[in-house]
Amino acid sequence: GLDAAARDLLRQLIVCDEVDSTNAQLLTRLERDDGHGVAMLAERQTAGRGRRGRSWISPFSAGINLSIGWQFSGGVQLLEGLSLAVGVALARALEEFGVPDVRLKWPNDVWCRGRKLAGVLLELSGDLTDRCGVVVGIGxxxxxxxxxxxxxxxxWIDLHSVRPGIDRNRLAAAMLNRLLPLLRSYTEPGPERGFSAYRDAWLALDQFAGRPVRLQSASREWCGTAAGVDSSGALILDMDGERKLFHGGEVSLRED
Ligand code: BT5
Structure with a gap:
């Protein structure tokens, strides 16, 4: 099910029964300079991870656990908004299979019918000022x-309860068909580079647009109305007319 563009960009596809975490495996490979264009799928993860030490529950054959390793030069700032653009790519792949009601929750979740269907975890390696590696992980x-x-x-929600019968391998291939070209367009010079090309699509899928939300950091919280994202992918919170921007990684978003 891989199309020609994805086949060109995919150097190796590793399919395994069980690993600790597909992201951990590919980070190690990037550190050995052997992870570019490598994708890994695992039936089960014993230590699947989310952001900031949280875990991703991924029991045997219950889902798609996919990571892609990618190496590039030009500095880590090129990745601004990437986790949101990955969300757009996943939403498009799911829509291709007729999955209804797909929405995105800032910064890195795919939701369906008000519940979490998938999560995205980006992890970095390299010196970050020029040579970088990124692992894009999707559960x-x-x-x-x-x-x-x-x-x-x-x-949480799963595909079986909204659209049973989807072939996991075909869906994984559809994800790779979108994610590999996305990684290339993000990290190679060209007109499509960066989040701005994906912003309108993201806004159209925004689960929380216009809704009251709470943003929490380790030490405080802010309440207001979610007002979309700016051209860098930062969340805009409207607090009685005063707008504050939040960047991924520092806060969590909750419905209020
Ligand atoms: C994420 O983190 O949502 C990113 C998840 C990425 C998982 C993939 S699987 C392939 C690759 N290899 C890895 O080791 N990881 C990546 P975060 O936003 O921090 O959300 C984590 C939270 O989601 C947890 O604290 C739970 O509340 C919830 N959660 C855990 N497992 C879930 C599941 N299977 N379905 C829905 N929610 C889940």
Missing amino acids: LNVGLRGDSAAAIDQP
């Missing part, structure tokens, strides 16, 4: 069973 629920999902501490 998507296909068919989670209640017992294994009991550890998930927020509302």
Whole structure:
């Protein structure tokens, strides 16, 4: 199911039964200079991870656990807004398979019917000023069973309950078909470079636009109305007319 453009960009596809974390594996490979254009799919992760030490529950054959390693030069600032653009690419891949009601939650979640369907985790290696590596990790629920999902501490959903019968391999290929060209356009010079080309699409999928939300950092919180994202992918919070920008990584968003 891989198209020609993706086949060109994919150097190696590793499929395994069980790993600690596909992101951890590909970060190690990037550090050895052997991870560019490598994708890894795992049936099960024993230490699947989310952001800031959180975990991603990924029991055997319950989902798609996919990571892609990518190396580039020009500095880490080129990746501004990438996790949002990845969300747009995932939403498009899901729509291709007829998945209804796909929305995005800033900065890195795919939601469906008000619950979390997938998460994106970007991890970096390299000196970051010029030579960089990024691992794009995606965890998507296909068919989670209640017992294994009991550890998930927020509302979740899987594809089986909204659109049963989707072939996991075909969906994974559709994700690669979109994500590999996205990584190239982000990191090579060209007119499409950066988040601005994806912003309108992101805004059209925004789960929380115009809704009351709370943003929490380790030490404080802000309440207001979610007002979309700016051209860099920063969240705009409207607090009685006063606008504040939040960048990914520093805060979590909750519905108020
Ligand atoms: C994420 O983090 O949502 C990023 C998840 C990325 C997972 C992929 S799997 C392939 C690759 N290899 C890895 O090791 N990771 C990546 P964050 O925004 O921090 O959300 C984590 C939170 O999501 C947890 O604290 C739970 O509340 C919730 N969660 C955990 N497992 C879930 C699941 N299967 N479905 C829905 N929500 C889940």
